[in-house]
Amino acid sequence: MLQSLLLRASNSISLPLPNRHQLSPSPKPLSAWIDAAPSAGQSPSNYRSALPSLRCTAAGGGSELQPLQNQGMAAQDEKDPRIARISSSIRIIPDFPKKGILFQDITTLLLDTKAFKDTIDLFVDRYKGKNISVVAGIEARGFIFGPPIALAIGAKFVPLRKPKKLPGEVISEEYSLEYGKDVIEMHVGAVQAGERALVIDDLIATGGTLCAAIRLLERVGVHVVECACVIELPELKGRERLEDKPLFVLISG
Amino acid sequence: MFAAENGLKGDPRLQGISEAIRVVPGFPKPGIMFQDITPLFLDHKVFKDTVDIFVDRYRDMGISVVAGVEARGFMFGPSIALAIGAKFVPLRKPGKLPASVISEQYVLEYGTDCLEMHVGAVQPGERALVIDDLIATGGTLSAAIRLLERMGAEVVECACVIGLPEVKGQCRLRGKPLYILVEPRDIDCCQGM
Numbered sequence: 487m488l489q490s491l492l493l494r495a496s497n498s499i500s501l502p503l504p505n506r507h508q509l510s511p512s513p514k515p516l517s518a519w520i521d522a523a524p525s526a527g528q529s530p531s532n533y534r535s536a537l538p539s540l541r542c543t544a545a546g547g548g549s550e551l552q553p554l555q556n557q558g559m560a561a562q563d564e565k566d567p568r569i570a571r572i573s574s575s576i577r578i579i580p581d582f583p584k585k586g587i588l589f590q591d592i593t594t595l596l597l598d599t600k601a602f603k604d605t606i607d608l609f610v611d612r613y614k615g616k617n618i619s620v621v622a623g624i625e626a627r628g629f630i631f632g633p634p635i636a637l638a639i640g641a642k643f644v645p646l647r648k649p650k651k652l653p654g655e656v657i658s659e660e661y662s663l664e665y666g667k668d669v670i671e672m673h674v675g676a677v678q679a680g681e682r683a684l685v686i687d688d689l690i691a692t693g694g695t696l697c698a699a700i701r702l703l704e705r706v707g708v709h710v711v712e713c714a715c716v717i718e719l720p721e722l723k724g725r726e727r728l729e730d731k732p733l734f735v736l737i738s739g
Numbered sequence: 740m741f742a743a744e745n746g747l748k749g750d751p752r753l754q755g756i757s758e759a760i761r762v763v764p765g766f767p768k769p770g771i772m773f774q775d776i777t778p779l780f781l782d783h784k785v786f787k788d789t790v791d792i793f794v795d796r797y798r799d800m801g802i803s804v805v806a807g808v809e810a811r812g813f814m815f816g817p818s819i820a821l822a823i824g825a826k827f828v829p830l831r832k833p834g835k836l837p838a839s840v841i842s843e844q845y846v847l848e849y850g851t852d853c854l855e856m857h858v859g860a861v862q863p864g865e866r867a868l869v870i871d872d873l874i875a876t877g878g879t880l881s882a883a884i885r886l887l888e889r890m891g892a893e894v895v896e897c898a899c900v901i902g903l904p905e906v907k908g909q910c911r912l913r914g915k916p917l918y919i920l921v922e923p924r925d926i927d928c929c930q931g932m
Contacts, residue, residue, distance in 0.1 A: 629813040653763035
């Protein structure tokens with residue numbers, strides 16, 4: 487019996503099993519995921535000293551100038567007819583990048599021109615006309631979804647990258663992994679204080695990377711309006727890790 | 740090969756694109772004048788113009804595949820693919836793509852690197868466009884062309900925003916046409932070192 491990491495389409499039909507691969511008979515517990523959940527008392531370096539350790543948002547919530555309706559939801563809750571096709575276009579690859587993980591492969595979504603267009607349209611429908619001037623995408627799959635959204639809503643696109651990829655002056659934010667740490671970087675001057683931003687990635691697992699992205703933007707005075715992902719893995723509690731920062735996803739596994 | 744010689748002479752959009760490129764000296768190592776295209780994405784009009792130029796060129800060419808080279812090719816390719824009704828295929832560094840892949844090695848200044856594509860991403864006979872932000876020696880793009888051809892696709896053209904002097908005068912790469920928007924920027928005196 488497969489664990490609940492398998493995606494389900496909004497009509498509750500299970501995805502067809504990938505016929506190219508053998509499924510792992512008993513996947514490891516969810517702790518096998520790469521991002522670690524925050525543990526009490528941890529205080530990573532490189533955070534502002536005013537921040538409590540591992541807090542997701544730099545500011546204490548702040549006022550929402552133009553709150554989005556239906557904050558923190560999944561599009562499938564509204565049973566948009568486009569969701570079923572998007573969901574079934576995503577391929578699950580067992581044991582990648584390591585044994586026990588069921589990897590959600592969005593490259594097959596990109597091969598389905600209607601599903602890819604619908605994916606972008608669903609985000610654009612939500613964010614157009616909301617005075618969002620920044621779409622920040624997390625390397626590398628956030629680079630696939632972020633720019634088309636930015637173009638359609640009239641925003642700029644800001645890549646958030648692994649260390650040493652961005653030339654010139656950057657600011658860095660460290661975050662925890664299951665074993666060790668990683669760093670995400672943004673160009674100095676890419677964004678201005680007071681701008682309203684989205685953070686985009688293909689998937690949210692534990693939320694560690696998204697939290698780091700939010701902190702990076704908020705450190706320079708940007709208001710992160712919402713995080714947006716194609717897929718959420720709710721068992722990994724990324725939504726809780728984002729605390730008061732809204733999360734919008736198309737598919738919740 | 741260059742857009743200005745290929746129907747876009749005097750097009751004001753090209754000047755905006757050129758001016759959006761920032762030169763960063765000494766990155767990733769001393770002696771290199773890195774052509775940074777990230778400021779292009781900060782200017783919505785310039786970003787839109789860039790995509791529009793490529794879309795106008797490719798929309799009626801029967802192209803069903805846009806292959807983008809990791810990672811900056813990912814920033815341009817999908818928008819072009821969406822606009823022309825093509826699928827987007829990411830070409831990635833080793834170990835990133837989760838399913839069965841084919842790999843193509845290519846030569847760097849020191850050593851080699853490798854580019855991968857998912858098996859089954861393209862079908863024989865499909866017409867493909869390869870996208871990257873910049874072409875220098877053409878090593879990466881040559882590997883991209885080989886990957887697509889090994890799966891039986893026909894590479895119609897390679898498209899880049901910037902073309903370095905190494906490719907000036909060459910109209911083709913592995914027999915495939917190149918289409919390039921602008922030449923590299925010189926560092927201005929006021930940018931400093």
